[in-house]
Amino acid sequence: MTMTRLRDVRLIPLVFGPLISFLAVLETTLDTSSFGAGATATRMSGVALGLGVVVAAWYPLAGTVIAAVCLPVGVVGFGAPGVGGAAMIGLIGVVGWAGWREPPRRSAVALCVAGVSFAWMSIAAGGTLWELFFVPAVLLPGWFMGLLARRSGERAVKLAELAAALDAEREANAQAAVAQERTRIAREVHDAVAHSVSVMTLQLGGLRRMLADRPVELEVVAGLEHLGRQTVEEMRGLVGILRERVDGERPAPAPSLARVGELIADVRAAGLEVTLNAPAEPPRLPPVLDLTAYRVLQEALTNVLRHAGQVPTVVTIGYTEQALTLEVRNEPGRPAADARSGGHELGGQASRRGGHGLVGMRERLTMVRGSLHAGPEPDGGFAVRARFPIPRIW
Template sequence: MTMTRLRDVRLIPLVSGPLIGALAVTETRLDDYFGASATATWIWGALLGAGMVVAAWYPLAGTVIAAACLPIPVVVFGAPGVGGAAMIGLIGVVAWVAWREPPRRSLIASGAAALSFVSASIAGGQSWWELFFIPAILLPGWCMGLLARRSGERAAKLAELAAALDAEREANAQAAVAQERTRIAREVHDAVAHSVSVMTLQLGGLRRLLDGRPAEQEIVAGLERLGRQTVEEMRGLVGILRERVDGERPAPVPSLARVGELISDVRAAGLKVTLDSPAEPPRLPPVLDLTAYRVLQEALTNVLRHAGEVPTAVTIGYTEQALTLEVRNEPGRAAHDRAEQAVRRGGHGLVGMRERLTMVQGSLYAEAEPDGGFAVRARFPIPRTW
């Protein structure tokens, strides 16, 4: 497992859930506070850990499961109350739901969790102080999750701004090219074509002065014809340049909907590429769509740069939760050890891809294969609100 795989945020509840569950089970067995109910309340610890694991994919449902299990040891098994592991787990799952869900929904889920904890504590014979104490310790967890969510939203807005700036840069580059063609056309017409026309006229005058010298006249006449032909070709070139400028269209925005064009371009460059992608890809958020296109483009460019014209497979997959990209090439000029060294050094291409994926909370896996090939796999989570 590489470091990029460890960046998947769902690993937080997936790892902490079993740990908290094991801690809760251990607490009920080793702490005399639970008395005769200790053996039976291991079910409660298991449910607490399971709820946190479920929260990795369904934060609201996981929070409800984790909170609903709290009264079980008190109401069903007669335990005197809940333990410290439950408090730690509940703070964690409240922070998680505040990070992954909109504030209103996460606040309702956090309130339900606090109410469940308070009910279990009071049913166990503890004081009404729990009405104030438990919400007070859960509130910081909810606030931390909310801050993390807002930080992610700001990062998403920055990613949108970066995409807009990228599109604007491309538009400006196209405009600069158009302006340069206009300038070249003007220079060719006003300066070069004019000078050649004057030279051609002077050659015509020189030819007339050489009357009676047919050999020299033939040479000058040939130069005169060449001059006229050159002027005509220059005028045609000016017409082509101006026609392209007048008929210029804005460059299309990079999108996976144009993945066929990208594959055709790299095939024309000599790369043997196969594409496995749905015939009708779903509509994606603009920032995610642009980022995925750029990552795929960079991955294919890296294959050409480091492996050469080798068979390469591109696989694009879609689910309701995420978009996945895979670019895998067979062994080429780059040997297995060189590929591993490139990964460890972190070339500019991989760094750029990781930076783009970070902006959309995605993950990147890039590693040399045992057979000497190389694989790049990227995952782009699709926002649930899209």
């Protein structure tokens, strides 16, 4: 039996009913002087009352009525001398159970039926006027205990609902604070960092025009200017992620696998021979997953340039309903030993674009519950394979 079944409150009457039947049989068997020839009828009434308690596990009102009717039927129909102590305890318990499990008006009906049954039994058994009022009055404490238990349960439910509402309000306040902080960060990035980089880029442009007769230096400065402009665009994309609009300007497009062609073009311009295998129209992905996949691909291509040089590289992007897969595989540009050592050194070296080699890629994949496999290939090349699970709700 599992713990869930053990916590089911219906176990109370399921255990209590057979126990009352057993006590009724035991009482009439051991106390023969009090019941005499009516012991059998009293025993049958007690057993029937226990069955009514069992029925009350599913139908509290009906079970209470069955248990209450058993006593006067036993006295009037079968000649029982009266009610036994076990039956009295059983009826008090089942009335309390009805008070707990049924609304007050319905449980009051059960109380009235049990009280009338006791009064009828007292009259049929030739009891005194005191017994006519006392015996039904004994049922009141049981009913009140049931009502108290019910109100306690309702109070616990209300407290749980209040706690849930407070948690929701706390979560909403936390989200509002996060949104406010994101707005502040976006403002700082846009007004301070992006402005400074833009000024530096403009100065590099002026320096480039002054170096028209010096081609070597001109190429270096032109590369720095291009990198500066690209950095400004990425900062604006970051601001666009933090908030949809900044000072009325439309944010630059965020990094996305939909723009993988631009990334491949930039890498090819740097001298890397890249072959792209990807669907012509990539599916729509969750924004965080899309951005993470783009950054991992960007980091992997940067590492090829840094550690393998300008070697032929194949980028493969695959989509299924369950996951997105990326593979960046380069042919050996150096001897196999150098490729392996260079690959293993990726984890401890910072790249130029916001990552730290394999460590940075793994950290990004951890945030989206992805997996990464990176290592040397048998032919001496190096491969990075990443898998990004796509949430089902997307």
